[in-house]
Amino acid sequence: MSLDNTIFFDASSLSSSAAERLGRLQARTARIGVIGLGYVGLPLTLLLAEAGFQVTGFDIDEKKIGDLEAGRSYIFRIPEEEIQAARAQGLRATSDFSRLAEQDAILMCVPTPLTSHREPDLSYIENTARATATWIREGQLVVLESTTYPGTTEDVLIPLLESGNPHGLRAQTNVAAATGEGVFYVAFSPEREDPGNTTVARRDIPKVVGGHDPIATHMAATLYEGIFEKAVRVSTTRVAEMTKLLENIYRCVNIALVNELKVLSLRMDVNIWEVIDAASTKPFGFHPFYPGPGLGGHCIPIDPFYLSWKAKEYDFNTRFIELAGEVNEGMPEFVTQQVAKALNREKKALNGSKILMLGMSYKRNIDDLRESPSLTIIELLRAEGAEVLYNDPYHPTVGRGRHYNLNMTSTPLDNLSQYDCVLIVTDHSDYDYQQIVNESKLVVDTRNATKGIASTKIVLC
Numbered sequence: 001m002s003l004d005n006t007i008f009f010d011a012s013s014l015s016s017s018a019a020e021r022l023g024r025l026q027a028r029t030a031r032i033g034v035i036g037l038g039y040v041g042l043p044l045t046l047l048l049a050e051a052g053f054q055v056t057g058f059d060i061d062e063k064k065i066g067d068l069e070a071g072r073s074y075i076f077r078i079p080e081e082e083i084q085a086a087r088a089q090g091l092r093a094t095s096d097f098s099r100l101a102e103q104d105a106i107l108m109c110v111p112t113p114l115t116s117h118r119e120p121d122l123s124y125i126e127n128t129a130r131a132t133a134t135w136i137r138e139g140q141l142v143v144l145e146s147t148t149y150p151g152t153t154e155d156v157l158i159p160l161l162e163s164g165n166p167h168g169l170r171a172q173t174n175v176a177a178a179t180g181e182g183v184f185y186v187a188f189s190p191e192r193e194d195p196g197n198t199t200v201a202r203r204d205i206p207k208v209v210g211g212h213d214p215i216a217t218h219m220a221a222t223l224y225e226g227i228f229e230k231a232v233r234v235s236t237t238r239v240a241e242m243t244k245l246l247e248n249i250y251r252c253v254n255i256a257l258v259n260e261l262k263v264l265s266l267r268m269d270v271n272i273w274e275v276i277d278a279a280s281t282k283p284f285g286f287h288p289f290y291p292g293p294g295l296g297g298h299c300i301p302i303d304p305f306y307l308s309w310k311a312k313e314y315d316f317n318t319r320f321i322e323l324a325g326e327v328n329e330g331m332p333e334f335v336t337q338q339v340a341k342a343l344n345r346e347k348k349a350l351n352g353s354k355i356l357m358l359g360m361s362y363k364r365n366i367d368d369l370r371e372s373p374s375l376t377i378i379e380l381l382r383a384e385g386a387e388v389l390y391n392d393p394y395h396p397t398v399g400r401g402r403h404y405n406l407n408m409t410s411t412p413l414d415n416l417s418q419y420d421c422v423l424i425v426t427d428h429s430d431y432d433y434q435q436i437v438n439e440s441k442l443v444v445d446t447r448n449a450t451k452g453i454a455s456t457k458i459v460l461c
């Protein structure tokens with residue numbers, strides 16, 4: 001086992017078709033199919049196209065296909081020029097899965113949500129695997145990028161690819177007679193994108209790669225080294241799957257810790273954000289995490305529960321994950337209580353108050369609403385009789401989603417004195433916080449966005 005790119009394989013065990021495909025991956029002339037053109041898949045196709053690969057994007061969402069074929073972007077932070085530049089490099093989008101047969105490598109970036117019972121919903125991976133199995137060809141590389149529990153690639157993806165394959169192809173394994181004939185290659189490589197992060201360039205984020213056999217690891221690492229500075233080879237798909245979960249559980253647990261300490265600090269009249277800034281001056285042993293109104297996005301609120309579900313199979317209770325989930329999921333309720341308390345201070349009740357919520361996205365400067373705590377906070381405030389409006393430059397309207405049905409339109413950011421309370425849920429950098437405080441009667445700030453502004457109108461929570 002090694003992390004330093006020394007996992008070897010015998011090159012003579014490659015079939016001629018696999019050797020040709022590997023050569024094209026090295027030369028960046030390979031044809032790459034990306035399945036799932038969402039927040040992960042679309043940026044990945046653009047990186048691949050920019051590096052010179054011949055990229056075809058696959059999706060079941062015809063609107064996305066239509067937009068890409070017309071050179072339009074459907075993700076706020078991806079400008080149209082980038083789509084058009086990729087199209088000039090040969091990027092094409094289709095819902096015709098038969099074109100998977102033309103690819104040298106197939107990368108799967110489909111959703112992995114939780115069911116309504118908070119169990120892993122692998123239906124997207126399963127459907128993609130079934131659709132892919134029909135078209136898979138000898139020597140092709142298939143890489144799963146979706147976040148999931150250890151064992152998914154081996155126990156779910158590979159059996160479906162093998163059983164649905166009309167040519168009887170098998171996934172290459174370490175133990176198979178290594179002739180390279182009649183096999184395809186499978187790896188897992190987690191996506192580590194941090195939406196909205198402008199401090200780390202995407203290509204500078206090392207890409208962890210674990211193959212079902214050493215050839216798969218090598219092929220996948222070769223592909224990713226064409227677009228990322230570094231590929232980190234690990235020994236198995238399970239290690240790669242668990243790596244992603246460790247990263248996200250680490251984040252989830254630490255955010256829960258600071259959220260709990262925030263609640264205590266508020267009671268003790270201590271500013272937790274100032275504490276974190278001070279602790280961050282320690283040059284070792286401390287990494288800052290920040291409290292907020294609750295977790296959001298497609299990763300941190302969901303991924304840890306993939307592992308806690310799987311752990312039950314091993315009679316294991318993941319106590320840290322459960323506790324962190326409990327603390328983080330309680331934050332929207334805490335925010336609602338703090339808004340009520342702040343209004344009470346002004347001799348007003350939540351019932352009947354007019355509240356403007358700033359920011360719907362789950363984090364700053366992005367247009368992603370998935371699992372956003374703002375959605376829950378709106379419902380909680382309304383349940384108490386408050387009238388809630390919102391402003392978010394990234395969301396002109398908010399309609400219906402997996403867990404919400406709001407049908408709201410963003411309210412212009414003017415005449416702020418009409419609101420009993422302005423509630424900052426997402427600290428987009430477009431906002432002029434000084435002006436917001438000046439014009440509002442009361443500001444409840446869940447993000448410390450008003451840091452440095454001295455005003456008795458501000459209530460941190």
Ligand SMILES: NC(=O)c1ccc[n+]([C@@H]2O[C@H](COP(=O)([O-])OP(=O)(O)OC[C@H]3O[C@@H](n4cnc5c(N)ncnc54)[C@H](O)[C@@H]3O)[C@@H](O)[C@H]2O)c1
Nearest residue numbers: 036037038039040059060061109110112127128146147191
């Ligand atoms: N969004 C992030 O920041 C992020 C970061 C790291 C990892 N991930 C992981 O990456 C995976 C994808 O997440 P995302 O945010 O890109 O999801 P997304 O919902 O934005 O995109 C998924 C895409 O897959 C398409 N799709 C669904 N079923 C399909 C099928 N059977 N065939 C073809 N296309 C299909 C959907 O139409 C959609 O366009 C998830 O496992 C997620 O946990 C996401």
